[in-house]
Amino acid sequence: MTYKRRSMASIMLIVVLLLAACGSNEDSSTAMENSNSDEKLIVYTTLFPIEDFTRKIGGDHVDVESILPPGSDAHTYEPTTKTMVSIAEADGFIYNGLGMESYAEAIADSIEGNNVIMFEASTRIEAIEHKDNHHEEQGTSEDGEHAEEGEHHDDHEASEEEEHAKEDEHHHHGDKDPHVWLDPVRAIAIAENIKNALVELHPEAKEDFEANFQEVKADLKKLDNDFESLTDSKDKPEMIVSHAAYGYWEERYGIHQIAISGLSPSNEPSQKALEEIIHTAKEKNLSYVLFEQNVTPKVAKSLQKEIGAEALRLHNLSVLTDEDIANEEDYFSLMRNNLDTLDKALQ
Numbered sequence: 259m260t261y262k263r264r265s266m267a268s269i270m271l272i273v274v275l276l277l278a279a280c281g282s283n284e285d286s287s288t289a290m291e292n293s294n295s296d297e298k299l300i301v302y303t304t305l306f307p308i309e310d311f312t313r314k315i316g317g318d319h320v321d322v323e324s325i326l327p328p329g330s331d332a333h334t335y336e337p338t339t340k341t342m343v344s345i346a347e348a349d350g351f352i353y354n355g356l357g358m359e360s361y362a363e364a365i366a367d368s369i370e371g372n373n374v375i376m377f378e379a380s381t382r383i384e385a386i387e388h389k390d391n392h393h394e395e396q397g398t399s400e401d402g403e404h405a406e407e408g409e410h411h412d413d414h415e416a417s418e419e420e421e422h423a424k425e426d427e428h429h430h431h432g433d434k435d436p437h438v439w440l441d442p443v444r445a446i447a448i449a450e451n452i453k454n455a456l457v458e459l460h461p462e463a464k465e466d467f468e469a470n471f472q473e474v475k476a477d478l479k480k481l482d483n484d485f486e487s488l489t490d491s492k493d494k495p496e497m498i499v500s501h502a503a504y505g506y507w508e509e510r511y512g513i514h515q516i517a518i519s520g521l522s523p524s525n526e527p528s529q530k531a532l533e534e535i536i537h538t539a540k541e542k543n544l545s546y547v548l549f550e551q552n553v554t555p556k557v558a559k560s561l562q563k564e565i566g567a568e569a570l571r572l573h574n575l576s577v578l579t580d581e582d583i584a585n586e587e588d589y590f591s592l593m594r595n596n597l598d599t600l601d602k603a604l605q
């Protein structure tokens with residue numbers, strides 16, 4: 259905590275200097291600022307589902323942008339000073355919560371006194387406890403090399419103090435599974451929280467927000483049905499995944515995840531835990547390892563080779579890749595791709 263305070267003080271100093279030096283927003287004449295003239299709300303978000311739902315529900319009334327760079331690891335991302343300034347100048351900031359954004363408190367501090375409202379998208383949503391926590395018995399801090407293609411490298415020179423801050427964070431939130439957006443039913447509640455946030459920001463458009471939310475809700479119900487019929491058609495839905503992001507599928511649809519890394523891809527397993535996974539995979543004849551779009555832990559790659567499994571790609575939806583952006587993917591197209599992958603991987 260002391261680390262955060264001190265760090266915020268220096269960030270605020272930089273902010274003041276920046277503002278003094280370049281006359282507030284000369285440095286970012288983005289589309290978002292241009293559209294300011296037709297009175298659109300400016301909302302920043304973190305995880306992609308929040309961005310996508312805010313865009314779908316906000317419609318023409320809202321300009322929305324995620325602060326997470328494409329392909330980054332949402333668990334270890336830290337906002338830059340410039341991002342902090344942009345958020346302070348916006349109307350709203352919507353984040354996931356449940357410990358996903360370790361910097362949320364710093365943002366809350368930095369926007370104090372500005373006219374921007376912060377909303378937690380997972381408010382009043384019941385989170386599950388993280389059961390399979392073999393990887394959390396040992397320290398989580400030595401690695402920092404889970405990065406491969408497309409990883410955001412800002413966090414690589416973590417100081418000792420930062421490591422402590424992370425451990426602290428871990429201590430508070432480590433046992434709640436933050437990946438609520440992957441459950442289509444809880445995603446309805448996320449969308450509703452976002453709708454309520456937008457109504458609070460712009461009550462004049464309440465009817466539009468409500469109508470758009472109803473559409474999102476109907477699509478999520480349909481998606482829930484499709485998950486259910488897929489898993490009903492499988493005898494023993496089990497999968498090996500590179501990180502433990504799919505606990506909500508286990509709870510709702512009975513898809514058992516055998517996770518190589520923990521709740522965050524940087525929580526790597528102990529040697530003993532790894533041997534157990536290898537043993538289970540061979541015993542159960544699991545022939546696929548499911549990697550993700552953004553982070554590929556090295557340990558998952560070597561495990562895949564060790565058991566001679568085929569690699570498939572699951573999308574955790576936390577961030578898009580550049581390719582996803584080019585393909586104009588949204589929450590639903592990505593989840594349908596996931597259903598195709600699951601159909602192949604599950605027995």
Ligand SMILES: [Zn+2]
Nearest residue numbers: 503521522523
């Ligand atoms: Zn995750």
